[in-house]
Each structure stands twice: as structure tokens, then as C-alpha cells.
Amino acid sequence: MKPVPVLLGGLLRASENVGPGEVAAKHPHTYQFCVWQAEKLGIPIRFPEHHPFLxxxxxxxxxxxxxxxxxxxxxxxxxxxxxKDPNLSWPDFCAYLGLPADTPKPDSPDIKALLIANTKQAREDGAFGVPALIVKQHCFWGLDTIDWTLDYLARPQMFEEASYAYAANVPNGLL
Structure with missing residues (x-):
């Protein structure tokens, strides 16, 4: 499995959604959950001075x-x-990644097109946010679906089971 850079804003717009930073009550809730989750996993975390950033x-x-x-x-x-926000410390960010500190900010039409194409493909594959894992045409969205993804890999017929097929086709009573 290979990581594929996408534009979160593009995925959100395509699904007529907004990010947690754009919903007043969701902003602190989501960020505090990240701190809690990191504590539970023993992972250090330090939020950038401002977030979200471009x-x-x-x-x-x-x-x-x-x-x-x-x-x-x-x-x-x-x-x-x-x-840190990479946009505010580009040379340090590049060096941190093992690239020359004077690496220019990518601005070529080919790279822009590649990122747009990645985002379009992710949408077509079923992604509507990040993080998203697309496994055999099934989208697993969010940190909390990692165990579900692992279960699916161990039980590849999962989505063909009656309860999963039914759940996927329950009519939306709000439409």
C-alpha cells in the first residue's frame, strides 16, 4: 500500500462537507480528542500555532x-x-524531510494536475475525508476504522454478509 497525497478541501467540497476547523463546536472537540488519543497511544503531540493551515x-x-x-x-x-506549519518554515521542513533546504515550493502545472488527479481518483474510489484507506473498493475513513480495516483484511467476504449488505442499503429517512 502506498500513500497518495490528496487535497482534503477538494474531498470535502465534493461531498458538500466542511472540515472540523470550520465548525465552532467541533474544532476544540476534535483537537482535544487528538490529544487524548495521542496520550492513550503514548505518542507525543504538539499542535501547530494555528490550525488548520493550507x-x-x-x-x-x-x-x-x-x-x-x-x-x-x-x-x-x-x-x-x-x-510547525511547513508554509512558515519551508527550508526547515524540506531539510526535515531529507531534501535540500533550498528546495523550491512546487508550482509546476504537472504537479498541480497530479494532486488534482489524486484527489479526483480518491473521490471516485469512495473517499470523502482523510485519513482514508481504500481497500478492494471499500473506503475506511478515520483513525477509528483501522481495526475495522484489519478485520476486513482477515475476513474479505465481510461486506457480502447479510447484515453488512442490509446496512449499506437502509433507506435514508431524511431524503
Whole structure:
């Protein structure tokens, strides 16, 4: 499995949704949950001085570099352990990723198109937010679905079982 950089804003717009930072009550709830979850897992966490911030340029860099999991993890560490916004400290961010500090911010039409294409493909595959794992045409969205994903990998016929098929087709009483 390979990480694929996408534009969260593009996924949110496509599903007519907004991010937690755009909902007043959801903002502190989500961020405090992140702190709690990190404590439970023994993972250090330090929020950047402001969040959300624009991720398009760092995502372009990851796409341009054809980033592997190690580079993506370093990018996450820079934001969530170091507590820094890559846009405000670009040379340090690049060096943190193991790239030359003078790496320019990606701005080529090809990289922009690649990130847009990645986002479009993710939408077509069923993603509507991040993090999302697409496994055999099933979208597992959010940190809390990792165990579900692992169960699915161990039980690949899961979605063909009657209860799952029924749950997927329950009529929406609000429409």
C-alpha cells in the first residue's frame, strides 16, 4: 500500500462537507480528542500555532517526491510533534524531510494536475475525508476504522454478509 497525497478541501467540497476547523463546536472537540488519543497511544503531540493551515504546498511536495511512508511520517512529525506549519518554515521542513533546504515550493502545472488527479481518483474510489484507506473498493475513513480495516483484511467476504449488505442499503429517512 502506498500513500497518495490528496487535497482534503477538494474531498470535502465534493461531498458538500466542511472540515472540523470550520465548525465552532467541533474544532476544540476534535483537537482535544487528538490529544487524548495521542496520550492513550503514548505518542507525543504538539499542535501547530494555528490550525488548520493550507496544506496544498506540502501536499504538492509529497506528490512531486513520490513520497513513501517514511517521508509522509516525517512530514506528519514536523507538523504534529514539532508543532510547525511547513508554509512558515519551508527550508526547515524540506531539510526535515531529507531534501535540500533550498528546495523550491512546487508550482509546476504537472504537479498541480497530479494532486488534482489524486484527489479526483480518491473521490471516485469512495473517499470523502482523510485519513482514508481504500481497500478492494471499500473506503475506511478515520483513525477509528483501522481495526475495522484489519478485520476486513482477515475476513474479505465481510461486506457480502447479510447484515453488512442490509446496512449499506437502509433507506435514508431524511431524503
Amino acid at each position: 496544506t496544498v504546498t506540502p501536499q504538492r511536495l509529497l506528490a512531486q517526491q513520490n513520497a513513501d511512508w517514511a517521508m509522509v511520517e516525517r512530514a506528519f512529525d514536523y507538523v504534529w510533534i514539532e508543532g
